[in-house]
Amino acid sequence: MNVRRLIPTAALAGAVALGATALTACSGAAAGTGGGKDGKVGVTASFYPMAFLAEQIGKDHVKVDSLTKPGVEPHDLEITPRQTGQLGEADVVLYLKGLQPAVDKAVSLSGVKNVVDASTLTELEVHGSSGHDHGAEGHTEGGGEGEGHDHGHEHGEAGRDPHVWLDPAKYAEIAKGVGAALEKADPDHAADYKKNTDELVGKLTALDTEFKDGLKNTASRTFITTHSAFGYLAERYGLDQEAISGVDPESEPSPARMKELQGLAKQENVSTVFFETLASDKTARTLAADTGLKTDVLDPLEGITDKSQGADYFEVMRSNLKNLQKALGAK
Known part of the structure; x- marks a missing residue:
């Protein structure tokens, strides 16, 4: 049996503010080249759970592309130099640091300024x-290390588990951060992002x-x-x-x-x-x-x-x- 440890992260409000601040450079729906010619905010998401948030919150105001195509196991994703270059053309990049090493590396090499790291929006x-x-609910018995089940492969940074979207309550916290970031990125449609975020959080609360x-x-x-x-x-x-x-x-x-x-x-x-x-x-x-x-x-x-x-x-x-x-x- 294991003992779970919490890894301290920045307070949620501060993390949201930092994520939103990082996006101010792309204020205005047509701020970058990632949205194409239709004037929409171009969002590049690392994989499905991040793309889903962008689509649900952004709706008609965003154009969402995912680095991980349907049917591809996200942990195994490899990023081409061309994809790394295309990251820099996006208005917003939304990813979850610690889940996909190839994406983490590509984001760091791409020079992208407008980045939302979902792992900073909730406590891992x-x-x-x-x-x-x-x-x-009381199931916190201690235990030794025993035989490891991760076979030498740690979760994320410092062993943090990145699979937060499978907890509707934590996924809702990330949704709030993404919503706040999109409001900053596209202030002309801030009211819509706020409304869509509230609706999504309500659905996640009901699912919980x-x-x-x-x-x-x-x-x-x-x-x-x-x-x-x-x-x-x-x-x-x-x-x-x-x-x-x-x-x-x-x-x-x-x-x-x-x-x-x-x-x-x-x-x-x-x-x-x-x-x-x-x-x-x-x-x-x-x-x-x-x-x-x-x-x-x-x-x-x-x-x-x-x-x-x-x-x-x-x-x-x-x-x-x-x-x-x-x-x-x-x-």
Whole structure:
């Protein structure tokens, strides 16, 4: 069992102000070259969760391009020199530092001034690599380091877990920061950005309530998944995440880890091994076959494809909730 540690970050208000200040150079909808000839604010997003925020908040006032195309596993993304050069043409670059090393490097090399780093808009946590990601409701038992599940691959900077969008409450904090930044970037439409941000935050708050109510009473609190993307979700709703791999969904678990998970599945009344849409399901299905468990999808929402269980963030998150309720025996 692990002990989670909070990594101090700047206060949310200060982070938002800093992000917004960084964007003042592109005030006016046609400030840069990234928006094309239609006068819209050109936003380059690193991957789907960032692009979704820009689209929901910016709507008709922005043109959003994503560096990570549908079907591409974000952790594996490689950036070409041409893409790095194109970053400098965007009015706004929205990314999450610590998730995609190639994007982090490209942003630093591109000379982009108008950058919003989503990791500064909420408090990131360290979710330990040795077992349970215990929920916030009293599940904070200590433990040793044990056998690491990240296989030498740390989350983000200083071990911080970047998968914050899977916690609707934290995603809402990021949405507020993005909204404030767009208001500064395009003051002529500030009222629209504010209205759209408020609407989005309201929807995320309602989703948070759905998860709290839907996972309040379950037969089991433990779920096994392909890679450790669900630490924030587990913590928010009092669940225990057990990942086959670490942050890299393609890494191979050790035989000892597979044996450990087999024992844990019996001990914790686990019924299902979850896999995801953008990574191989081989190890998940192998574990399920060895333990007589079912398999199902728990989508880390790093991209939307025609295989996704929903057309956007909210639909896929609700599919995740339904699948968790079924696997955990929600009452």
